[in-house]
Amino acid sequence: MTDRGDEKFVIGLDWNLLRTFVVIVEEGSITRAAHRLLRGQPSVSLALQRLEQELKCQLIERSKGSFRMTRAGQRLYDECMDIFRSVSGLKEITTTSSTEISGEITIHLASHVITSLLDDLLTETKTLYPNVSFNIKTATSAVVTSSVLDRQASFGICLVNRKLPDLSYDLLYREYFSFYCGPTHPLFGRRDLTMEDLRGHDIVTFDTDDLNDALRPVALLRKQWDMAQRIVGRSSQLEEVRRMIQCGLGIGSLPIHVLERDVRDGLLWRLPPYDDPPEVDIYLLRNPKKRLNRAERIFVERLLEQIRTLPLAQRTYPVPD
Structure with a gap:
């Protein structure tokens, strides 16, 4: 009452x-x-x-x-956003036909989230529900996590340094990193290199390439091989890290499956490690307190279904030999 x-x-x-x-x-x-x-x-x-x-x-x-x-x-702003989303969904609540599903799906991603699981689902959703729109934003994994925690995003996809009790985490896919250099770099085109050969060269890296951050496996590899040389470039965006590597500023570590085409086109050259490269897990983050509209619920449920039904080996890039 x-x-x-x-x-x-x-x-x-x-x-x-x-x-x-x-x-x-x-x-x-x-x-x-x-x-x-x-x-x-x-x-x-x-x-x-x-x-x-x-x-x-x-x-x-x-x-x-x-x-x-x-x-x-801050608390009032969060509640206001929930109120406005609920009000905007009133029309949807009165609609019974699934073909009339509409609404905006807000997704926050780490910049190097490249997976067919997401791409194919975007295509599928637009085909089945043409009135659905998307708002996709890229940021560091820490910012993505914060956005999901504050309920500013329907869900997030990013690297995870530590898990927060207020969020749910599902392993979406696994990727492997290796070092690369650009065409003007002295290591470009050289085969049978070892990790020893990478010492002494300037480094380009992500902001999260740190022992206490999301790219800890890469940071551990650099520490293991005493690659503490000068860092000449940093960015939170994959495209900018790749740009600096291609321009010859230094060597840097990037997801192997994302760079396959650049290597074929001669824009980048893969360096060690060739065997046992560092693996990085990418998670789907959700906030149980977040109210989802029908389009968001359908999208998240379909993504979770792929996680449940596809073995991790089929959600790993590139597929291990």
Whole structure:
């Protein structure tokens, strides 16, 4: 039974204040929020003050050169996003025909997530449900994890350094890394190299190539072979790491299956280790507290079905000899 005080609060609350608050947070500025809402800055500032008065707490700390959400503000923003997603799904709830399934699926990925499991499912979903749209964002594995934890993403696919109790983890696929160099590098084209030959050369790497981060297996390999030489390039994006390697800045470790075409085209040259390269597991991350629309549920269930039915050997790239 609804408490009378709660009912009075819900009835009396101006829901437009919540919408204004969300835009302020998304824009990170009252001025930019006013521009987006086509309203005057004083009007938007007053709306935020009214909401804080209604809730009897400060939502955003505002001072010259500073704009930061309080803990209460963060919690309210998370709840607002859930409310808006629920409201946007009202039309979907009244639709019974599966052919009319619509909605946006928000996926956050680590930049080097390259797998036919995801690609084929994207094609399949668009074919079966043409009204479904996708919002795919790439970031570091730490940011992907944070996005899933904060329920900003339907789910995430990334490397995992440590598992959080509030999230569920399913091993989606396994990939292997090896070192590579570009055409102008002195090691390019040389065969039968050993790990010893890699010492003394400048390194290009991912931001997560660290003993305490997601690419720990690669970092361990470099430590094992005393490859502590100068790091001349870093990036969180696979494309930029590959670019720096191709341009001859240094050698770097990349997923073997992603680079096969570049090696065939003469853009990169594979270096050791040829045998027993470091393996890295890529996980599907989900937040049990996240409310999914029908399209998201169908997509996640289909992805989980592939994980359950396909042996890990068929979800490993490249397939081990």
